[in-house]
Amino acid sequence: MDHIFENTEVAFSLKSDSELERAYFLFKMISIEPLVKIGSVATNLAIKAHLPIEGLIRSTVFDHFCGGVNEEDCLPVIDRLYEKGVSSVLDFSAEGKESAKEFDAAMHTTLKIMDFANERPAMPIAVFKPTGFGRFKLFEKLSKGDSLTAKEQEEWEQVVYRYDMVCKKGKEHDIEVLIDAEESWMQKASDDLVTKMMHKYNTEKPIVFNTLQMYRTDRLDFLKQEHQLAKENGYYLGYKLVRGAYLEKENERAKDKGYPTPMCSSKEATDTNFNAAVAYMLDHIEDMSIFLGSHNEDSSYKMMQLMAEKGFKNNDDRVWFGQLYGMSDHITFNLAERGYNVAKYIPFGPVRDVMPYLIRRAEENTSVAGQTGRELTLLSKERKRRKLN
Numbered sequence: 001m002d003h004i005f006e007n008t009e010v011a012f013s014l015k016s017d018s019e020l021e022r023a024y025f026l027f028k029m030i031s032i033e034p035l036v037k038i039g040s041v042a043t044n045l046a047i048k049a050h051l052p053i054e055g056l057i058r059s060t061v062f063d064h065f066c067g068g069v070n071e072e073d074c075l076p077v078i079d080r081l082y083e084k085g086v087s088s089v090l091d092f093s094a095e096g097k098e099s100a101k102e103f104d105a106a107m108h109t110t111l112k113i114m115d116f117a118n119e120r121p122a123m124p125i126a127v128f129k130p131t132g133f134g135r136f137k138l139f140e141k142l143s144k145g146d147s148l149t150a151k152e153q154e155e156w157e158q159v160v161y162r163y164d165m166v167c168k169k170g171k172e173h174d175i176e177v178l179i180d181a182e183e184s185w186m187q188k189a190s191d192d193l194v195t196k197m198m199h200k201y202n203t204e205k206p207i208v209f210n211t212l213q214m215y216r217t218d219r220l221d222f223l224k225q226e227h228q229l230a231k232e233n234g235y236y237l238g239y240k241l242v243r244g245a246y247l248e249k250e251n252e253r254a255k256d257k258g259y260p261t262p263m264c265s266s267k268e269a270t271d272t273n274f275n276a277a278v279a280y281m282l283d284h285i286e287d288m289s290i291f292l293g294s295h296n297e298d299s300s301y302k303m304m305q306l307m308a309e310k311g312f313k314n315n316d317d318r319v320w321f322g323q324l325y326g327m328s329d330h331i332t333f334n335l336a337e338r339g340y341n342v343a344k345y346i347p348f349g350p351v352r353d354v355m356p357y358l359i360r361r362a363e364e365n366t367s368v369a370g371q372t373g374r375e376l377t378l379l380s381k382e383r384k385r386r387k388l389n
C-alpha cells in the first residue's frame with residue numbers, strides 16, 4: 001500500500017481554516033498533561049456545582065468530539081461527512097445510568113435514531129452499549145454464573161427485551177446493529193445474549209454485531225467457537241474488532257483480586273492477536289462481516305492489503321472501517337476517497353452526560369514523554385500546507 005494516510009489535504013478537506021485553527025488550538029491544550037488532569041477535576045466539580053460552564057465546554061472539546069446534544073443537531077455533520085463518502089454511526093453517549101427509566105429512555109433514543117436512519121443512506125449502522133440498557137451489577141452477577149433473585153430475573157428480562165427491540169428494528173430497516181463490549185467481568189452475560197440475537201436475526205445476512213476486544217487473550221478462541229456454532233445453526237456472524245479500552249482497569253482488578261489478568265502481556269501481543277482475528281475473519285468472510293474499529297494505521301493498511309490479495313472490491317459490503325468523530329481523520333477520509341466503507345462514531349447527548357467520554361478523549365491525547373501527539377502533528381502539517389502559521 002502506498003502511504004495514503006499521509007495526505008492531510010484529503011484528511012482535513014471538510015475543515016475551514018478557522019476550524020483547523022480551532023482543532024489545532026484544542027489539541028495543543030489537551031497535549032499538556034497537568035492541564036488535562038486539573039481540567040478534568042475542575043470540570044467535574046463545576047458541573048456538579050451547576051456552574052454555568054456548559055457553553056465553554058460546548059465551544060471547545062464538545063463540538064470537536066460530539067455531533068450535538070440531540071440527533072437533530074447531528075444532521076449537518078452527517079450530511080457533510082456523507083458528501084465525502086463517510087457514513088455516520090450516531091452514538092447516544094449518556095454514561096453511568098442506573099434506573100429502568102433511564103435504560104428505557106436509551107432504548108427509545110436508539111430506536112428513534114434507527115427510524116431517522118431508515119430514510120438516510122448516510123446512516124447504515126446503529127450502536128448501543130450493554131450498560132446503556134441494563135445495570136452493570138446485573139450483567140456482572142450473570143457473568144459470574146450466580147443465580148438471580150426473582151426481582152433480578154424480571155429486571156434481566158427487561159434488558160433482553162431492550163436488546164431484542166433494537167435488533168428487531170435493525171432487521172426491519174436493514175440497519176446493522178453494533179453492540180459495544182465493556183469490562184471482562186460483565187461481558188459474558190452480554191455475549192450470551194448477543195449470540196442469541198445473532199441466531200434470531202442474522203438468518204439472511206449479518207445484522208447484529210458483537211464486539212471482540214483483542215487485548216483479551218481468549219477472544220480468538222471465542223471467535224472460532226462462535227463461528228462453529230453459527231455454522232451448525234445456520235446464521236451469520238458480525239463482529240466489530242477493537243483492541244479494547246479498559247486495559248489498566250482490567251490489570252488493576254486482576255492484581256487486586258489475585259487472578260491472572262485476561263489481558264495480553266504486551267502491546268505487541270495484542271497487535272498479533274488483533275491481526276490474527278482480522279485474518280481469520282477475512283478468510284471466512286462468506287460467513288461473517290467485519291467492522292474494524294481502530295485508529296491504528298498499520299491495522300488499517302493490513303486489512304486493505306488482505307482485501308486486495310483476496311480480490312475483494314474496496315467497497316465490499318461485508319467489510320467496514322470505523323473511527324471516532326474528531327480523531328484520525330487522515331485514516332477516515334483517505335479510506336473514503338479510495339471507495340472503502342468507512343464510518344465515524346458520532347457521540348451525542350447532553351453535555352454533562354458525555355463528560356466522561358470527553359475526558360477519556362482528552363486523556364488519550366495528552367503528550368507522552370513530551371512527544372507531540374499524532375493528531376497535533378497532522379494538524380501542524382496541514383496548517384503548514386495551507387500556510388496558516
Ligand SMILES: Cc1cc2nc3c(=O)[nH]c(=O)nc-3n(C[C@H](O)[C@H](O)[C@H](O)COP(=O)(O)OP(=O)(O)OC[C@H]3O[C@@H](n4cnc5c(N)ncnc54)[C@H](O)[C@@H]3O)c2cc1C
Pocket residue numbers: 179180181182211213215242243244245246247263264265266267268270292293294295296299322323324345
Ligand atoms: C469505532 C470504534 C469503536 C470502538 N468500540 C469499542 C468497544 O465497544 N469496546 C472497547 O473496549 N473499545 C472500543 N473502542 C476503543 C478501542 O478498543 C481502543 O481503545 C482504541 O481504538 C485504541 O486502539 P487502536 O486500535 O485504535 O490503536 P492503538 O493505539 O494501536 O492501540 C492501543 C490499544 O492497544 C492495547 N494496548 C496498549 N498497551 C498495551 C499493553 N501494554 N498490553 C496489552 N495491550 C495493550 C490497548 O487495547 C490500547 O487501547 C472503539 C474504537 C473505535 C475507533
